[in-house]
Amino acid sequence: MSSPPLAPPAQPAQPDGPDRAAAQVPPPGSPTVIRASGVGKKFVAYHKRATSLKERFVRREAAAGDDFWALRDIDVQIGRGQTVGLAGANGSGKSTLLKVLAGILRPTHGEVAVNGRIASLLELGAGFNGELSGRDNVYLNASLLGLSKREIDRLFDSIVDFSELRHKIDDEVKHYSSGQYVRLGFAVAVHVDPDILLVDEVLAVGDEAFQRKCLDKIAQFRSEGRTILFVTHSLDLIESMCDRILVLESGNMIFDGQPAVGTKLLRQRLGSLPAEGVAVPYDLAPVKPTAVTFSRSPGSPAQVQYDPGEQLTVSVELDLTENAPPFVYLHVEIMGQGEVPIWMMETPAGGISPGPGLSVVDFVVPRLPELLGAFAVNIRVSDASTGQPVTARRFEDLFGVSGLQVAGLLRVDYEARLRR
Amino acid sequence: MSRVADLSTLPPSPPPGQGGPSPAQRPRTSRSGARHVDHRSRAQTRVRWELLRNLVRKDLKVKYKGSTLGFAWSLANPLLLLVVYTFVFQVVLDTGIPRFGIYLMSGLLVWNAFSGSVSAACGAVVANANLVKKVRFPLLVLPLSAVGFSAVHFLLQLLVLFVVILGLGYSLFGPELLLLVPAGVVALLFTVALSVLLAALNVRYRDTQHLLDVALVAWFWINPMVYAYGLIQNQLNDWTWVYLLNPMAVVVVTFQRAIYDPPPGNTTANGSASVIADTGYVFYLEHLAIAGLISLAMLWLGLRVFRRFQADFAEDL
Numbered sequence: 001m002s003s004p005p006l007a008p009p010a011q012p013a014q015p016d017g018p019d020r021a022a023a024q025v026p027p028p029g030s031p032t033v034i035r036a037s038g039v040g041k042k043f044v045a046y047h048k049r050a051t052s053l054k055e056r057f058v059r060r061e062a063a064a065g066d067d068f069w070a071l072r073d074i075d076v077q078i079g080r081g082q083t084v085g086l087a088g089a090n091g092s093g094k095s096t097l098l099k100v101l102a103g104i105l106r107p108t109h110g111e112v113a114v115n116g117r118i119a120s121l122l123e124l125g126a127g128f129n130g131e132l133s134g135r136d137n138v139y140l141n142a143s144l145l146g147l148s149k150r151e152i153d154r155l156f157d158s159i160v161d162f163s164e165l166r167h168k169i170d171d172e173v174k175h176y177s178s179g180q181y182v183r184l185g186f187a188v189a190v191h192v193d194p195d196i197l198l199v200d201e202v203l204a205v206g207d208e209a210f211q212r213k214c215l216d217k218i219a220q221f222r223s224e225g226r227t228i229l230f231v232t233h234s235l236d237l238i239e240s241m242c243d244r245i246l247v248l249e250s251g252n253m254i255f256d257g258q259p260a261v262g263t264k265l266l267r268q269r270l271g272s273l274p275a276e277g278v279a280v281p282y283d284l285a286p287v288k289p290t291a292v293t294f295s296r297s298p299g300s301p302a303q304v305q306y307d308p309g310e311q312l313t314v315s316v317e318l319d320l321t322e323n324a325p326p327f328v329y330l331h332v333e334i335m336g337q338g339e340v341p342i343w344m345m346e347t348p349a350g351g352i353s354p355g356p357g358l359s360v361v362d363f364v365v366p367r368l369p370e371l372l373g374a375f376a377v378n379i380r381v382s383d384a385s386t387g388q389p390v391t392a393r394r395f396e397d398l399f400g401v402s403g404l405q406v407a408g409l410l411r412v413d414y415e416a417r418l419r420r
Numbered sequence: 421m422s423r424v425a426d427l428s429t430l431p432p433s434p435p436p437g438q439g440g441p442s443p444a445q446r447p448r449t450s451r452s453g454a455r456h457v458d459h460r461s462r463a464q465t466r467v468r469w470e471l472l473r474n475l476v477r478k479d480l481k482v483k484y485k486g487s488t489l490g491f492a493w494s495l496a497n498p499l500l501l502l503v504v505y506t507f508v509f510q511v512v513l514d515t516g517i518p519r520f521g522i523y524l525m526s527g528l529l530v531w532n533a534f535s536g537s538v539s540a541a542c543g544a545v546v547a548n549a550n551l552v553k554k555v556r557f558p559l560l561v562l563p564l565s566a567v568g569f570s571a572v573h574f575l576l577q578l579l580v581l582f583v584v585i586l587g588l589g590y591s592l593f594g595p596e597l598l599l600l601v602p603a604g605v606v607a608l609l610f611t612v613a614l615s616v617l618l619a620a621l622n623v624r625y626r627d628t629q630h631l632l633d634v635a636l637v638a639w640f641w642i643n644p645m646v647y648a649y650g651l652i653q654n655q656l657n658d659w660t661w662v663y664l665l666n667p668m669a670v671v672v673v674t675f676q677r678a679i680y681d682p683p684p685g686n687t688t689a690n691g692s693a694s695v696i697a698d699t700g701y702v703f704y705l706e707h708l709a710i711a712g713l714i715s716l717a718m719l720w721l722g723l724r725v726f727r728r729f730q731a732d733f734a735e736d737l
Contacts, residue, residue: 131481131485132482146464
């Protein structure tokens, strides 16, 4: 980093209130290069689709039913120069989203607008013809990707050098090893001079040296202010390379914000962090906090991602047996990284009287502070009349708050001044 | 989840709501409903000559790679047909057409180019499934390059035919040779139209290819290539115009007029039927105009269907 000595440490303080700010909005002055609004993608079950004329007539009124929504109502805006990681479990819709943004699949709903030349590395060397030489394939592939002959002539040496295949460039591609094949494909794709690079898991192939090279190239693209969107299962990669993460789950975008927060959420949802709470004398307790959910307002659909300034409702589900105390007292702690309590919420002093069976206690936070991180919840239940503890439970369900700051739990306003 | 952003470079956002804008109010979009704003991204969706040329060159290279005779093989098929049909239609069943070989070839070459193009184009998108599913490029180049591939062969075969005609000492150059220009244009229009249409249909309805194979066999016989045109006229009389609604029949008879030198009186050996359709020019120009209009209508339909279907190619493949 060769920034001038007095540059603000991370990011200049934003003068406006927190409402304006969100990780999703590109920094001022950088135009949106990809905008998806209300994008949904439905796949019709294959066995139902008429693939012959006969079926077309026979099953004209096939019942709609087991259609599959790979994406639902995705809204996303990506600004020039952002590096965005797309993560989620298998089948969560990552690759479908990438293909929709690349213009290969048509969204069933909504609209995608793209501003700039796209290079999509959905598969390296797609369209190579094994019978042709590497040289011919470079010309053909680059031509498919939108380059003119003159441009290819100019870039040819650079492509060959990048692929490190000069000695084989006039051999037929069918005699290449799979690694060499991929290297040539990557070399062509990155030389298309894309404004937007879409990468789908292709970094998983090739040897270590090649992967290193790919990552270096992506880092170079990043520094040149190009927009990069990549799908990967490597959350470490996202943490180290991306400005932003989009987490998909069953076609819904459940998180859009800082990689540090998103990866933590995803790890928890993928089960690499324990999701079950630990109860102290929990099984026998007459009052059990059975679940914690997060939403905007009481009763609205659960969500895990919040922005500073937004309303948050922490709903605690309680299960009371017949011999539960008449008044119970709840103590809720929001826990940050390293088990640091961030804030605490409790029921009024006299306690509440839920009665036997299931009930829900909502804690409504009207305005979230400027936090950055993913947070867990610790719950302690006690008897409001005696003050005796009943049970305690730590929940690993997390919610994330995407503050604007690059790092640090809190954001404060400050000025940097030079004094001599 | 929608937020304010600087979208000065993008058209205004559609109103939020269930399911996005209705198709009627949605602006015209390219493949996949994605709108690509600047010229750099349009280079990836527009059909470019250079790309077309590269694809045709690739197909030629792949086809003749490692074969010693190379391009000469493209003459093998018409030569074989020449031998077989000459034997059948001049020796076994005497059609009474003088210089039958030249008569046959002047119509057959353009028909072969047509049927070869259409047949290859029909499978072009399906054959390139991997590419279509992974790379964004102007999909229209797939059927078009199949047409280009056949066109290259056709031109070379025509050249060989000319050389043979001159070598045998027959006359070739005359004003009628100019008819090749409008006939070639109509043939190209009609071929492109059908190729584009079938390429798109075949992605969704795979029966198209099989249907086409059968249709082409029948279609071959409703062009006057191995029999004299007059035989049809004698049968259909006032209804001959129906026969000529087939643009390929018009193209074939025009090619014959342009290349083949009819015998005196333009009749077969026994004098029962005329060999070529007409010895003037107006007949051909009139019918080419009609065939041209039919082809343009087909082209409009073909492009429309292709544009409509192509957004779902990646999904249907």
